[in-house]
């Protein structure tokens with residue numbers, strides 16, 4: 001298939017592109033490079049620099065390439081920032097998504113994968129969180145993804161527009177080829193922040209609270225290897241002809257903050273100093289997504305569920321690219 005990957009110069013989109021190309025698909029990457037990196041784009045992918053906010057840019061991709069399916073990653077992505085900038089998040093994430101959807105519909109494209117988020121579940125009643133959990137977006141960021149999910153629902157109803165919405169927490173690790181990994185500025189994710197200490201780029205890592213009701217007092221979170229995530233997106237795409245679908249995605253187990261830091265110490269051989277800070281407001285003790293439905297329906301099976309492998313791949317990337325893509 002010829003697949004448009006928006007945000008394909010970013011962390012997840014670039015690795016999904018790598019996987020698609022490895023599996024024989026053609027990819028057109030569309031990215032404004034505000035947060036992404038030209039060097040992250042696979043050399044066999046076509047690259048179009050443009051902004052989803054600009055309808056003419058979006059139209060030009062569909063006019064110029066025979067797109068058969070869309071994978072949509074381009075977005076503002078930080079729940080915390082969205083609490084300070086709600087208009088940017090709800091406004092632009094939704095409007096940009098609408099621009100994309102409108103051009104897709106008008107150009108006869110009927111297959112769409114939305115990179116959604118587990119930030120839809122701010123107050124879960126069950127853990128792990130499955131697809132039956134009630135939706136309570138945790139931030140304007142989560143709300144913007146939920147709005148896009150609802151729009152997709154109506155497009156399916158009206159145009160037989162087939163979509164999959166995939167909701168997940170922390171994408172982590174790097175491509176096992178060592179060519180692509182995480183390079184966010186600013187960085188908010190625990191594994192890269194901890195590895196930056198091992199690289200000498202940070203003095204220490206802060207643990208926000210160690211008095212939670214968990215096995216070691218620190219928060220339990222779900223980390224899913226970015227290649228397993230890529231495979232889930234690709235499986236969902238291949239299944240779209242049988243109907244639209246929504247999946248939660250997690251790697252089946254959670255890891256505490258202390259376990260993540262300890263694994264980073266083992267993998268890097270660096271002592272990685274850590275300090276205990278205050279709890280952050282709104283941080284639940286445990287957040288884990290259930291993947292039972294996607295396993296059952298699509299046979300998805302994470303290839304890299306072990307925290308150690310996730311950290312090893314991330315470390316291989318960060319050690320060989322201490323300045324990320326260098327731009």
Ligand SMILES: NC(=O)c1ccc[n+]([C@@H]2O[C@H](COP(=O)([O-])OP(=O)(O)OC[C@H]3O[C@@H](n4cnc5c(N)ncnc54)[C@H](O)[C@@H]3O)[C@@H](O)[C@H]2O)c1
Nearest residue numbers: 007009010011012031032034035036051052074075170171
């Ligand atoms: N990283 C995670 O742990 C995680 C977890 C759940 C969901 N997600 C979702 O996955 C997607 C990708 O996340 P990521 O971590 O790879 O983010 P990222 O910032 O690395 O990648 C996003 C890419 O989109 C591009 N982009 C943003 N706005 C654009 C616009 N208006 N026009 C064109 N390009 C634009 C950026 O330049 C960047 O390359 C996002 O939609 C995010 O909400 C990420």
